[in-house]
Amino acid sequence: MSHALIADLGGTNARFALVRIHEFDPQEVSVLSCKDYENFFDAVAAYIDSCSVDIENISAVVLAIAGPVNQPVIRFSNNPWQFTRQEVESYFGENKAVALLNDFDAVGQCLEILTPKDMVVIGDNAEVDPKGAAWVIGAGTGLGVACVVPQNHGPNIVLPGEGGHVDLATCNELEDDILRFLRTRHKRVSAERVLSGMGLENIYEAMAFREGIELRLTAPEIGDALKSGTDPIAKAALEQFFVFLGRVIGDLVLSVESRGGVYIAGGIVPRYLNEIQESGFRNAMQEKGRMKDFVSPIPTFVVMSEYPGLMGCACYASHLLSKA
Structure with missing residues (x-):
């Protein structure tokens, strides 16, 4: 039986399977650190050397990439790797079906095959319209966003973009102070500046400064502080992280009436499932003034599958070969 080589290429890690x-x-599945390899081709060669299938027995290659893929030279948003589609096709051979997807295009494709055990609902409503548009969003090294339009036949239509780089909006004095603090470092503050690993660090530093403390912890250090329960700023920073996430998701829902739900992936939120359930996330999402009743029915889910991007690549590979 023929195989597909699939990869989820992020800012920090490259996941191959x-x-x-x-x-x-x-x-x-093999998770390789991007910084250990000069380029994608060195990393994929290392993976192929270690796996049980020869390159000749690979029928399709589907790569999910953390950055825009409709460019002559594909560059990553948070990773120095770059290549062209032609270089990928040449590396694997002309007889291979090749697809390059935005990383959250791949997550959007996985909605077709996710099961209830792969997700946890956040909030009171879990009812979705299977024909309705959906959003996928995820915070990790960066912030990924894509809109998914289900199809009766063929792969989902996924409208990828760089929604993580929209302007950050604030709704109270604390958030104003955080934004003001970040503006001293970044002329323009995007959503990714608070909704990512770096973003959690930024929130912590801004909230510490508000208390007269000059301190920046790394995301792992904040995680350790949360486990120990001895750092109130760490707890407050994570709460604010979820509030910002709710605000951004509410804005997405206002932009596209996503009766198919909102699916939260990425490396951060699944680690803090209890915390997001107890946070102000849903209230922040729904606080849209006159449009509260429009937003409130939209269900939100945390995707708990370990490799949703790879699952989406696998789903797309099947569609790719079916039409070949």
Whole structure:
């Protein structure tokens, strides 16, 4: 049976896997640190050398990339790697079906195959319209966003973009202070400046400064502080992280009436499932003035699958070969 080589190439890690065509459970998953390899081709060569399938037995290659893919030279938003589509096709050979997806395009594709056990609902409403548009959003090294339009036949239509770089809005004095603090460092403050690993660090530093403390912790250090329960600023920073996430998601829902739900992926939120459930996330999402009743029914889910991007690549690979 033919295989697809699938990869989720992020700002920090490159996740590679194999999958049999028309199956969606990634096999032989390997997570490589991007900084350990000069370029993508060195990393993929290391993976192929270690896996059980030769390159000749790979029928399709689907890469999910953390950055725009409709450019002559594909560059990553938070990673120095770059390549062209032609270089990828040449590396794997002309007889291979190749697809390059934005990383959150891939997450959007996985909605087709997610099951209830792969998700946890946040809030009181879990009812979705299976034909309705949906949003996927996720904070990790950066902030990824994509809109998903389900299709009766063929792959989901995913409208990728760089929604993580929209302007950050604030709604109270605390948020104004955080934004003002970040403006001293960044002329323009985007949503990604607070909704990412770096963003959690930024929130912590801004809230510490508000208390007269000059201190910046790394995201892992903030995680350790949260576990110890001895740092009230860490707890407040995570709460504010979820509030900002709710505000951004509410704005997305106002932009596209997403009756298909909102699906939160990425590396950060699934680690803090209890905390987001107890946070002001949903209230912040719904605080849209006259449009509260419009936003409130939209369900939100945390995607708990370990590799949603790879699952989406696997799903897309099957569609890719079906039409070949």
